[in-house]
Amino acid sequence: MDILPKSFADRQALVDHVKALSPQAKGDAASPIEATQANLAKRLDALDPAAYGRSRNFINGKVTGLSPFIRHGMVSLNQVRNLALDRVARKSDAEKLIQELAWREFWQLVRRDHPDWIWRDAEPYKTGFSSRDYADALPQDIAAGQTGVAAIDDIIAMLTTTGYLHNHLRMYLASYVVHWRRVKWQAGARFMLNHLIDADAASNNLSWQWIASTYSQKPYIFNLENMQKYCGDAINTQAQDNQALDASYEVLTARLFPQQREMA
Amino acid sequence: MATILWVHDGALRADHPMFDAETVKSSRDYKAVFIWDNDYFNKAEMGLKQLVFIYEALLDMPVDIVQGSMVEVLRQCAGTDGTIVTAATSDITLTQMMAALNTSHRLQVVADEPFAHLDKTPDLRRFFRYWNKAKSSAMQHHGGMPILWTE
Ligand SMILES: Cc1cc2nc3c(=O)[nH]c(=O)nc-3n(C[C@H](O)[C@H](O)[C@H](O)COP(=O)(O)OP(=O)(O)OC[C@H]3O[C@@H](n4cnc5c(N)ncnc54)[C@H](O)[C@@H]3O)c2cc1C
Numbered sequence: 001m002d003i004l005p006k007s008f009a010d011r012q013a014l015v016d017h018v019k020a021l022s023p024q025a026k027g028d029a030a031s032p033i034e035a036t037q038a039n040l041a042k043r044l045d046a047l048d049p050a051a052y053g054r055s056r057n058f059i060n061g062k063v064t065g066l067s068p069f070i071r072h073g074m075v076s077l078n079q080v081r082n083l084a085l086d087r088v089a090r091k092s093d094a095e096k097l098i099q100e101l102a103w104r105e106f107w108q109l110v111r112r113d114h115p116d117w118i119w120r121d122a123e124p125y126k127t128g129f130s131s132r133d134y135a136d137a138l139p140q141d142i143a144a145g146q147t148g149v150a151a152i153d154d155i156i157a158m159l160t161t162t163g164y165l166h167n168h169l170r171m172y173l174a175s176y177v178v179h180w181r182r183v184k185w186q187a188g189a190r191f192m193l194n195h196l197i198d199a200d201a202a203s204n205n206l207s208w209q210w211i212a213s214t215y216s217q218k219p220y221i222f223n224l225e226n227m228q229k230y231c232g233d234a235i236n237t238q239a240q241d242n243q244a245l246d247a248s249y250e251v252l253t254a255r256l257f258p259q260q261r262e263m264a
Numbered sequence: 265m266a267t268i269l270w271v272h273d274g275a276l277r278a279d280h281p282m283f284d285a286e287t288v289k290s291s292r293d294y295k296a297v298f299i300w301d302n303d304y305f306n307k308a309e310m311g312l313k314q315l316v317f318i319y320e321a322l323l324d325m326p327v328d329i330v331q332g333s334m335v336e337v338l339r340q341c342a343g344t345d346g347t348i349v350t351a352a353t354s355d356i357t358l359t360q361m362m363a364a365l366n367t368s369h370r371l372q373v374v375a376d377e378p379f380a381h382l383d384k385t386p387d388l389r390r391f392f393r394y395w396n397k398a399k400s401s402a403m404q405h406h407g408g409m410p411i412l413w414t415e
Contacts, residue, residue, distance in 0.1 A: 001340065004300060004329040006322070014323075018316045021331065022302055027312035035320035068317055073275040073351065078377035082405050091403060098402055102395055105379045105402075110388045112354035163313035193309035197317045201308065202354060216390075 026194040031163035033068065033197060040069050049084040053096035059166050059234040064097070067198035068164070070104060077101045104203055111202035118205050119186060121214040128259030131184065131214075138187040142177060150241035151227055152176050158235075163197035168230050174211040175220050179256050180244060185212040221252055266346035267291035269327075270338055271298045272358055275351035275376070276321045282351045282374035294349075296327040297341060299334045307357055335361050342369050349374060380407045 008014040015030045043065050055061030069075050084094040141147050145156035155169045177188035185208040193199040209215035224245040228237045239246050269288055288294050322329055330337055342348050347370040365371050380402040387393040401407045
């Protein structure tokens with residue numbers, strides 16, 4: 001049994017080694033986010049639960065960036081929670097962050113008790129469509145980040161180059177794939193798993209089901225105005241470059257779920 | 265009798281409670297392995313970026329990286345009468361492998377530090393039904409539970 005090397009001249013040598021070991025793995029380059037103890041320590045140092053509670057929905061908000069470390073058990077939820085409590089004057093200031101940590105715990109429990117929900121619809125879609133109405137495969141323009149909707153293409157580029165997306169960007173992308181393009185959530189979930197450095201079938205696939213409405217009461221949709229509010233300059237949210245997203249919720253609901261309206 | 269500490273991709277830290285398991289501590293020459301298993305990675309849909317992240321994390325861990333099929337390598341390392349110690353997970357493929365290994369070997373599965381205490385499994389249909397039950401424990405250091413592991 002050969003023991004594989006643990007010392008490399010530089011990071012590129014490590015990346016080349018992994019590519020040679022796993023040539024089948026999707027993606028061409030590594031993420032710039034390093035799995036080092038120094039990087040983890042930096043992120044734990046920066047943990048600011050109160051600021052997190054105020055700004056977490058904004059792309060440039062004080063999110064922790066801890067997900068790849070938590071996903072791989074490099075730090076436990078308990079350790080992050082304890083640190084969060086140590087950093088606040090009032091317990092309630094840590095509640096939002098601890099509640100988000102609880103989302104991870106929740107999805108793990110769901111997978112433990114319902115492993116079949118990882119790839120199968122937990123419930124029917126509440127969109128007026130049945131799962132047969134959704135395409136099985138991810139369209140090529142989405143995989144290539146060339147949908148023609150600028151904000152979505154920027155999100156896909158971020159995903160495929162860094163392997164990390166803010167929660168809000170994951171929601172936008174998933175909603176676009178399932179509801180604008182009417183593609184099965186499974187196809188989108190697989191695409192994200194292939195690129196995320198924190199890829200976790202429980203958090204990822206069950207979140208996709210939540211967006212799709214197969215694990216929630218109604219489909220999650222957004223519009224350009226919402227993106228403009230939360231994204232700042234992080235992605236291109238110019239109206240002329242994002243026409244498919246630029247409408248009120250009422251108009252989008254009627255456009256995306258016409259049969260739901262007929263049913264109502 | 266060999267003791268094998270099976271480190272998988274959900275437990276890449278040297279202070280995971282599995283390193284403190286009595287079986288591991290009392291074994292003078294336990295061996296920690298991470299198995300680079302492409303079939304497992306493919307099944308999990310893991311891409312290059314995540315695999316590089318995992319390999320890089322392993323560089324800091326007291327563990328040997330070995331390429332092969334997880335179950336086969338573990339059976340080979342543990343011999344006929346060895347013990348395999350590993351970290352609990354809800355991952356479906358890993359859970360199935362653990363069940364298979366349990367038929368041929370002594371397998372000890374060590375849970376991570378708990379996050380929240382629940383009297384019984386809550387309704388998992390919706391997050392807030394879970395959160396309402398878990399919150400009072402989750403909002404305390406160590407989930408308000410006695411610390412059974414060493415820090
Ligand atoms: C479509 C979709 C796919 C997702 N796929 C994954 C995935 O593969 N792996 C993954 O770890 N998370 C996933 N998430 C959840 C969430 O988006 C990420 O955990 C979070 O954005 C990671 O960034 P952060 O560490 O800066 O998060 P923060 O906001 O700083 O949160 C701190 C930690 O809490 C946990 N957390 C926060 N929000 C969630 C959530 N909604 N669900 C589960 N855990 C959460 C994570 O462990 C995170 O590191 C997904 C969400 C969506 C909507």
